[in-house]
Amino acid sequence: MTTESNFATLRQGLQLGCAALVLAAAGLAAPAWAQDTTSIKVLNWQPGGPEYWIALVEAFEAENPDITVELETVPFDRYPEVQGPYITTRSGPDVMQNNSGLELYDRRSAYIELPPETLAAGKNLITYAGGCLNFDTTQPCYGLPFGYQGNVMYYNKAVLTQAGLNAESPPTTWEEMDAACEAVKAIGKTCLAHGMTGVFPAYWNFPEIARNFLTEDDMRAVLAGDLPWTDPKMTSILEAMASIGERGWINSNSPSISMLPDGADIFASGNAAFASTIIADAVNWQAFGAALGDENVGAMRWPVLVADAPLANSFSGTESAVFGVSSWTNKQDAALKFVEFIAGTENGNLLTSLGGGIALNNNVDPSLIPESQALAQIQEIIKTPTLHAGILLSGQEADALARGWQEVTLGRLSVPDWAARMQVALEESPGKN
Known part of the structure; x- marks a missing residue:
């Protein structure tokens, strides 16, 4: 027997259905309550900027009208402290962003292994190995990327000219960099805009010095935890990092500030000649061009420290951030669709045209590449890539690297003691033991 409550429910359903039909007849979209939709939350640090992310979400939702996307955007330097509690409680976002390499591997319990049909979305990517164990696509993969990433040093041509230097011929060796820095400091400017807090030293500075002392085999040994920090090659890297402060290249407050946004702001304001950052996503050529004028911004490799080092003139390249599906989500199908879209051609075109990124998708329209x-x-620099040593470090090593560099620069720690701390961090790294 049908109850009065059942009739009420039936009437409500008929009313909603009729309303949807009326809207359809009028050429209007049915409201959200008239459709079955799944809402997914995406934890991210918004690489490429707000305009790109607005366009990305709109394009994804247009292609998947049964899915809506809620973004939880966190500043890059605060990302681990926000993501950590989600991983501990196994709750929260359905999709999460992480850097490729050991940062992702250390947190892989928070992600599902991507199924073959999702990995097939990466078939048009130049590479997606940074989301896979040991950088091997035949092993479990936990995320797909969307762009290429790596390190360069930007220079301000106006500042170099003001300092009496040739703006079209920036320094290529540490000796030339020393001379350039003296000239820049003489006009009251900072030579190398810099910040040491957070993970930036591990990802943006360490790889550029490491290339002077390590071979690719050495780097793979770093990944495996088989090259101790007390090895002369590793201590040479730390000594060179320490010398940057000793040489007076950097701003005096470098140990107490983060590279993003503080250090980058010094360069973007026109108060520094050089800045070591990345090729894409944030604080890139596009952002600096907007702040300083495209005509004033150049990109170069870090100056070479060891002239005959086999990798000294290479590019530290890797996939930019990868996106994976959280292991606790109950919206796995919708989350996987978002990860597949991230790796697709449409998003590659958006990243190229709006986000200042270098897409990994082979099918991106080349006419969308901006003139700069x-x-x-940068397009020339990336033609000679090598492994990116920064993403081979565990979270414990990255933290010890940044903290040690701060203390060494402030004169509170010796390089041998820094190396000893790094070795302890290595031995405490679960991903390397």
């Missing part, structure tokens, strides 16, 4: 001298220089 700095970008053109």
